[in-house]
Amino acid sequence: xxxxxxxxxxxxxxxxxxxxxxxxxxxxxxxxxxxxxxxxxxxxxxxxxxxxxxxxxxxxxxxxxxxxxxxxxxxxxxxxxxxxxxxxxxxxxxxxxxxxxxxxxxxxxxxxxxxxxxxxxxxxxxxxxxxxxxxxxxxxxxxxxxxxxxxxxxxxxxxxxxxxxxxxxxxxxxxxxxxxxxxxxxxxxxxxxxxxxxxxxxxxxxxxxxxxxxxxxxxxxxxxxxxxxxxxxxxxxxxxxxxxxxxxxxxxxxxxxxxxxxxxxxxxxxxxxxxxxxxxxxxxxxxxxxxxxxxxxxxxxxxxxxxxxxxxxxxxxxxxxxxxxxxxxxxxxxxxxxxxxxxxxxxxxxxxxxxxxxxxxxxxxxxxxxxxxxxxxxxxxxxxxxxxxxxxxxxxxxxxxxxxxxxxxxxxxxxxxx
Amino acid sequence: xxxxxxxxxxxxxxxxxxxxxxxxxxxxxxxxxxxxxxxxxxxxxxxxxxxxxxxxxxxxxxxxxxxxxxxxxxxxxxxxxxxxxxxxxxxxxxxxxxxxxxxxxxxxxxxxxxxxxxxxxxxxxxxxxxxxxxxxxxxxxxxxxxxxxxxxxxxxxxxxxxxxxxxxxxxxxxxxxxxxxxxxxxxxxxxxxxxxxxxxxxxxxxxxxxxxxxxxxxxxxxxxxxxxxxxxxxxxxxxxxxxxxxxxxxxxxxxxxxxxxxxxxxxxxxxxxxxxxxxxxxxxxxxxxxxxxxxxxxxxxxxxxxxxxxxxxxxxxxxxxxxxxxxxxxxxxxxxxxxxxxxxxxxxxxxxxxxxxxxxxxxxxxxxxxxxxxxxxxxxxxxxxxxxxxxxxxxxxxxxxxxxxxxxxxxxxxxxxx
Numbered sequence: 001x002x003x004x005x006x007x008x009x010x011x012x013x014x015x016x017x018x019x020x021x022x023x024x025x026x027x028x029x030x031x032x033x034x035x036x037x038x039x040x041x042x043x044x045x046x047x048x049x050x051x052x053x054x055x056x057x058x059x060x061x062x063x064x065x066x067x068x069x070x071x072x073x074x075x076x077x078x079x080x081x082x083x084x085x086x087x088x089x090x091x092x093x094x095x096x097x098x099x100x101x102x103x104x105x106x107x108x109x110x111x112x113x114x115x116x117x118x119x120x121x122x123x124x125x126x127x128x129x130x131x132x133x134x135x136x137x138x139x140x141x142x143x144x145x146x147x148x149x150x151x152x153x154x155x156x157x158x159x160x161x162x163x164x165x166x167x168x169x170x171x172x173x174x175x176x177x178x179x180x181x182x183x184x185x186x187x188x189x190x191x192x193x194x195x196x197x198x199x200x201x202x203x204x205x206x207x208x209x210x211x212x213x214x215x216x217x218x219x220x221x222x223x224x225x226x227x228x229x230x231x232x233x234x235x236x237x238x239x240x241x242x243x244x245x246x247x248x249x250x251x252x253x254x255x256x257x258x259x260x261x262x263x264x265x266x267x268x269x270x271x272x273x274x275x276x277x278x279x280x281x282x283x284x285x286x287x288x289x290x291x292x293x294x295x296x297x298x299x300x301x302x303x304x305x306x307x308x309x310x311x312x313x314x315x316x317x318x319x320x321x322x323x324x325x326x327x328x329x330x331x332x333x334x335x336x337x338x339x340x341x342x343x344x345x346x347x348x349x350x351x352x353x354x355x356x357x358x359x360x361x362x363x364x365x366x367x368x369x370x371x372x373x374x375x376x377x378x379x380x381x382x383x384x385x386x387x388x389x390x391x392x393x394x395x396x397x398x399x400x401x402x403x404x405x406x407x408x409x410x411x412x413x414x415x416x417x418x
Numbered sequence: 419x420x421x422x423x424x425x426x427x428x429x430x431x432x433x434x435x436x437x438x439x440x441x442x443x444x445x446x447x448x449x450x451x452x453x454x455x456x457x458x459x460x461x462x463x464x465x466x467x468x469x470x471x472x473x474x475x476x477x478x479x480x481x482x483x484x485x486x487x488x489x490x491x492x493x494x495x496x497x498x499x500x501x502x503x504x505x506x507x508x509x510x511x512x513x514x515x516x517x518x519x520x521x522x523x524x525x526x527x528x529x530x531x532x533x534x535x536x537x538x539x540x541x542x543x544x545x546x547x548x549x550x551x552x553x554x555x556x557x558x559x560x561x562x563x564x565x566x567x568x569x570x571x572x573x574x575x576x577x578x579x580x581x582x583x584x585x586x587x588x589x590x591x592x593x594x595x596x597x598x599x600x601x602x603x604x605x606x607x608x609x610x611x612x613x614x615x616x617x618x619x620x621x622x623x624x625x626x627x628x629x630x631x632x633x634x635x636x637x638x639x640x641x642x643x644x645x646x647x648x649x650x651x652x653x654x655x656x657x658x659x660x661x662x663x664x665x666x667x668x669x670x671x672x673x674x675x676x677x678x679x680x681x682x683x684x685x686x687x688x689x690x691x692x693x694x695x696x697x698x699x700x701x702x703x704x705x706x707x708x709x710x711x712x713x714x715x716x717x718x719x720x721x722x723x724x725x726x727x728x729x730x731x732x733x734x735x736x737x738x739x740x741x742x743x744x745x746x747x748x749x750x751x752x753x754x755x756x757x758x759x760x761x762x763x764x765x766x767x768x769x770x771x772x773x774x775x776x777x778x779x780x781x782x783x784x785x786x787x788x789x790x791x792x793x794x795x796x797x798x799x800x801x802x803x804x805x806x807x808x809x810x811x812x813x814x815x816x817x818x819x820x821x822x823x824x825x826x827x828x829x830x831x832x833x834x835x836x
Contacts, residue, residue, distance in 0.1 A: 007485055007540050007549040033536050035490050036523070041536065042488040050488075067425055070460040070468075072453050073491070073556065074573050097515045097525070099572070100562045105454070107515070107525075118451050118459065122425050131425040138491065138556065144518045154517070155492050 001044075001324070002346075003359045006030075008043050010371045021218060022303035023149025025315050029375050031323075038146025038154040045375065046302075048323035050157065053298040054136055056188045056320065057159050060181045064174070066134045066161055071114055073138060075106040079113045083274045093141040095154075107140035112293060115162050116271040119289075126166055126281045129289060130174060134161035136298070148220065150303040151259060161294040164272075166281070171290040175266060178294050182212055182262050189301055190318025194308055195261060198223050198232040199246060205268025207245075208237065212296075213258035216307045223258045232258075259304050267291040315376030316399040324357040326415050327377035331365045331384035342383040345393070345411050352416040373398070379415060419462075419742070420764075421777045424448075426461050428789045439636060440721040441567025443733050447793045449741075456564025456572040463793065464720075466741035468575065471716040472554055474606045474738065475577050478599045482592070484552045484579055489532055491556060493524040497531045501692045511559040513572075525558035530711060533580050534689040537707075544584055544699045547707060548592060552579035554716070566638065568721040569677060579712040582690075584699070589708040593684060596712050600630055600680050607719055608736025612726055613679060616641050616650040617664060623686025625663075626655065631676035634725045641676045650676075677722050685709040733794030734817040742775040744833050745795035749783045749802035760801040763811070763829050770834040791816070797833060 008030030015034060018024050023040070026032045031046030042050055058068070080086035086106070088094055095107040108114070115133065123129060139158045146154060161178070165171040179197065186195040191214050198213040213223050213232055222235040226248050233242060243250060269288040272278065278286045302321070309316045319325065326349060330342035339360065346358040357377060359368050365384070372380050382394040392405040395414065406414045426448030433452060436442050441458070444450045449464030460468055476486070498504035504524070506512055513525040526532070533551060541547060557576045564572055579596070583589040597615065604613040609632050616629040631641050631650055643650040644666050651660060661668060687706040690696065696704045720739070727734045737743065744767060748760035757778065764776040775795060777786050783802070790798050800812040810823040813832065824832045 005483070005485075007537070007546075007551060009540055033539075035492065035532060036494050039490050039492045041490050041532070044485045044487055047486055047488050065423070067423075067462045068465055069462055070465050072457050072459050072573050074453065074457045074558070076454050095515045097513045100560055114453060114459070119425070121451075122427055128425075133425060140492070142518055155490050 001357055003357055004361050006044060006357075008045065010374050018149070019147055020149030020151065020303075021310070022151060022306040025306050025310055025374070026150065026303075029315060032150060038143055038152070040150055040153060040299075045323045049302055049317070049321050050298050052321040052323075053189055053301050054157075054159070057185055057296055057298065058136070060185050060188075061132075061134050061159070061161055064132065064177050064181050065130075066132045068134055068136075070135050071108070071111050071118075071137055073107050073140065075108045075114065077104045077106065079117050080106065083113055083271065085113065093143060095140045095142050108137070109139055109141045110293075110295075111135070111137070111160060112162065112267065112271050112291075113275075116275040116277050116291070119164060120275055120277050123164065123277060123279050123289060126279055129279060130163065130165045130170055132161060132163050132174065134159060134294075148218070148303075150299045151218075151307075152220070153299065156297055156299045159296045159298065163292040163294070164277070164289045165292075166279070166287070166290070168290055171266065171292060175264065175292055178264055178292070179210060182264065182294070182296070185296065186212060186214070186261065186301075189321050190305060190309065191261065191301070196223070196225055196230055196232040196258075198234050198258070198260075199237060199242065200234040200263070201237050202266065205270060206266035209263060209265040211260045212262035214261050214304045214308060215256050216259050216304060217257055218307055219257040219259035221258050221260055223256055224253045225256050226252045227254065228252060232256075259300070259307065261301050261304050262294075262296040264294045265292060267293055310376070311399065313370075314374030317376045317378060319378045322376070322378050324355045324377050326354055326356040326379045326381055327359065327372045327375065328356050328381045329359040329365075329368050329372060329383070331368070331382060331386075332360075332362060333385055335385075338383050338385055338388060341388055341408070345381070345383065345408075348412045349415070352412050354412070354416050381411065381415065419775055421775055422779050424462060424775075426463065428792050436567070437565055438567030438569065438721075439728070440569060440724040443724050443728055443792070444568065444721075447733060450568060456561055456570070458568050458571060458717075463741045467720055467735070467739050468716050470739040470741075471607055471719050472575075472577070475603055475714055475716065476554075478603050478606075479550075479552050479577070479579055482550065482595050482599050483548075484550045486552055486554075488553050489526070489529050489536075489555055491525050491558065493526045493532065495522045495524065497535050498524065501531055501689065503531065511561060513558045513560050526555070527557055527559045528711075528713075529553070529555070529578055530580065530685065530689050530709075531693075534693040534695050534709070537582060538693055538695050541582065541695060541697050541707060544697055547697060548581065548583045548588055550579060550581050550592065552577060552712075566636070566721075568717045569725075570638070571717065574715055574717045577714045577716065581710040581712070582695070582707040583710075584697070584705070584708070586708055589684065589710060593682065593710055596682055596710070597628060600682065600712070600714070603714065604630060604632070604679065604719075607739050608723060608727065609679065609719070614641070614643055614648055614650040614676075616652050616676070616678075617655060617660065618652040618681070619655050620684065623688060624684035627681060627683040629678045630680035632679050632722045632726060633674050634677050634722060635675055636725050637675040637677035639676050639678055641674055642671045643674050644670045645672065646670060650674075677718070677725065679719050679722050680712075680714040682712045683710060685711055728794070729817065731788075732792030735794045735796060737796045740794070740796050742773045742795050744772055744774040744797045744799055745777065745790045745793065746774050746799045747777045747783075747786050747790060747801070749786070749800060749804075750778075750780060751803055753803075756801050756803055756806060759806055759826070763799070763801060763826075766830045767833070770830050772830070772834050799829065799833065 014024035198211040223232040225232040272288040432442035616631040640653040641650040690706040
């Protein structure tokens, strides 16, 4: 894409009411736009990052047998009353509204209830199980405070997968599979080093749930981490008994601030009982399906990447989620030669299937470099009179100082291989 | 995908409260699920169709220079008061809710206001124009009645593009381009023959807007169509004067019921004036941007395809939007040979990149054929003892009676070419 064509521009300053580092950098770079506190639009660069994250999650969910659907935001009161989760006294974060007829409807903050009700139409026999169903869907949560940028918002995209298994054993097998898929997802998006499986409170159907916590100074959670064993315990369940249970020695533990980027949860039969999601087993007995839920917020992941991987100049995107692979910069001058050569390279990169942002704008070189650092595309390729005199282009990785010169006729192949 | 893995099943009957043909067939086929009146979830098969339609629209929007973003559902009252569209007396279809603080927020039914406000941050000079910005985004409309299935719903995905041009001439040029892109979209999704550019009321900034109306008996609109000239006039502007304006002779006209699958609209300076979206031209004068809006609802398109292209047995998907290209059916028997051969073909089709639904279920052949007709995948491939005796597989196009026998070793190549 030509940067002159992109409608967004970088900004020197973030809005004054924005305190979170992730939102500040993302707004300055033109990735997001703040509509109100806790409500952000995704601009072209930001949407590209979200789509990359979504693509990675989708691959890993399909790999463990997930089937994608898309439920609705508008929620039927009757369904939520079956689990006693309609009441504002029980669930504080509902947004509710009314149909013209006067009926109350809610905006979904999660989807256990409608999905379990839906699955009842399709699950009758043990042959219909297991099933793993997921979606990328906008959730609405009426958060009292929203000051963590895109990390905690009132409207956000979420991947939520729900598992329906025949029995506890099958459930646990899938749960472990999902846990591994989550580990893989966080590795692939570039948070692997900093993200730890964390034991958290489990509710009535299992002792623990599992969170995926990424170490970051601005995290809202406190975890106790055994760095060698690569397991952590959330403060909410941090007791001597739990440590003993998990075989962790108190002296191996460090306290860390962290941000929850994913969680997985055993639901037992809570929802299948409420919605009579029972199947007939191979002996003719009626049994409830055993459920689990598995969530990741792609926006939260994006915010965490910005919180943990940026430097004083701006964002440093991992290749896997960067809006573009290459930032091609023409240092234009009056003779127009650099712009002409850069345009040739741009066309060749597109032809080679390389995702490239081409800074063809008529502005100072210093501004272009500052923008490139702020936007944070992994590879910067500069074409200037100086590089052309040597018959070369200049390559630099974002976050590294080292500069590499590559022959003009190798410019495309050098990055399409990378 | 293996049909035994798919969590949905077909149903013999649609829910009794469902009167629209599109919803009846789509529910029976397992494409959608009704959450409440006018609120439908998209199940795996339905989501695949929607994604195909979205993909086609996205390609055509990118081809005319569109840049994709994603605005929010939650809407700030202050922004909508600037155009006097917050009031329920002016806009009847708002869904509204409240933040914890007590502030009113709305659920977006369209996005002219927030996008114009957003663009003001990025448009200062004539060099910043034109810009064409679009999204696929969930709209909420509090419709009084909702009985047209997925054709008119309270929550639905919509592609809305907004154009920002320097002057009327540039605007009109883009408007014509967008009109052609729309024609192409409806051709590509299989509605080309039945869809006509239709003159409709224009509002204060232009005499006409343009609708894309697909002829269908269940359509909510009445249009007057000149079939030779391939233009139509919506009943709302159908006068002798308009006919004369458009050079249409009354005797060449037929009255038809039709469904509006898209519309494009000149907005003039209504929104740019309200939000002070002015730029400085090359002579230093301040001028308002000229705007247009361009909408298509992928769900409405899907519903219209079902309304117009299905037969008494079920849906007939055009190839371009079908959930799968091939429905491979194994007629299993006790020796298991057909299932084994079909599995080999399934694996080979996947390897060749063919999208295939593989009916590997242990049910009667008649049920499989009925399901295949209902689901409506364009090409049916049957592997049975009978076809294997001849060393062949049987191919049949949905909607045609003709059956073709193809040699086993040509089975994959014969459909991967089609």
